[in-house]
Amino acid sequence: MIGKKRKLGERIEALQVGQSYTTSHIIEDKDLLLYLGLTDDANPLYLQHDYASQTPYKRPIVPSVMLFGMVTSTVSMHLPGPGSHITRHEITFPKPLFHYSEIKITLEVIAIDIENHEATLSAVGFDAEGDIILQGKLNVSPAYEPESWTGSSLENFF
Structure with a gap:
């Protein structure tokens, strides 16, 4: 591992207000099963078509925590x-x-606080119809410049 190059994200100094990134994802059964298996969340609103059909949603929905996981x-x-x-x-x-739907997530840098090493990002997620399904703000501490591993590895020889 020593000396291995690791790709790190943008440093705080490189970020710019207005910088954005958009991604999309189609929610498939495997995604839901992985989420449900990891969290042991057996909410019938997420799984059972017969139960969900009797709610205002009419069909199973994607857990909000799973959507937030896509943001993170x-x-x-x-x-x-x-x-x-x-x-x-x-x-x-x-x-x-809903299950089998597409989500498009856009993150945008809306503020940068170099002194506190923090950026504020807006997050918005749209479904295939263009309706907002998630929105909010995140405070993020960007990657720090790592210290050189090899620069201090020979210190005990001097």
């Missing part, structure tokens, strides 16, 4: 990217997303 994954992998950490979030889910 976008932060971790794309904006600001690997090495970043969400320190605060405020997300609402005004409309449900």
Whole structure:
């Protein structure tokens, strides 16, 4: 591992207000089963068509925490990217997303606080009809510049 190059996300100094990233994902059975298996969440509203058909939703919905997981994954992998950490979030889910639907998530940098090493991002998610299914703000600590592993590895030889 020493000396291995790791791709890190944008540093705080490289971020710009207005910078954005958009991704999309189609919710498939495997995604739902992985989420439900990891969380042990057996809410019938997420699983059972017969129960969901008797609710105002009329069919099973995608868990909001799973949708938020897609937001956090976008932060971790794309904006600001690997090495970043969400320190605060405020997300609402005004409309449900249904199984087998597509979600399009856009993150945008709306503020940068270099002194506190924090960026504020807006998050918005749309379904295939263009309706907002999630919206909110995130405070994110972008990746830090790592110290050189090889620069200090020979210190005990001097």
